[in-house]
Amino acid sequence: MAKLVSVNTGHIVDVPDNSSIKGVCEDEFGVEFGCENGVCAxxxxxxxxxxxxxxxxxxxxxxxxxxxxxxxxxxxxxxxEGVVMIDTSED
Incomplete structure (x- = not known):
């Protein structure tokens, strides 16, 4: 299991290796999604x-x-795999 870490909150979530981070970002870290197609950013x-x-x-x-x-x-x-730390703040 990989780990996704929010540097904003310190929250750590186990994520299956070789999987999308979209669900965790949305459900656990509050990241908003628009097109979900890589266009709107x-x-x-x-x-x-x-x-x-x-x-x-x-x-x-x-x-x-x-x-x-x-x-x-x-x-x-x-x-x-491994650990990925992300910042989800909007600058």
Missing amino acids: TCRITVSQGNENLNPKNEKEEEVFPEEPETRLACQCQIK
Whole structure:
């Protein structure tokens, strides 16, 4: 089991390896979702640690955040294994 950690609250959630983080982000961390298709960027998160434990950015994410490797769209992320710490605050 992988672990997803909110740096905002310290809340830690076990997530099955190789699974989407969308449900946890929405249900446990209060991340809002719009299109759920990688277009609207409503579900923007910042990965503060463990980016290597997520799937690589896809083309949609690269278009929206080309110069921000730590910025991801929660609707497009899958956690492979290990620990991933995310910041869900809206800057």
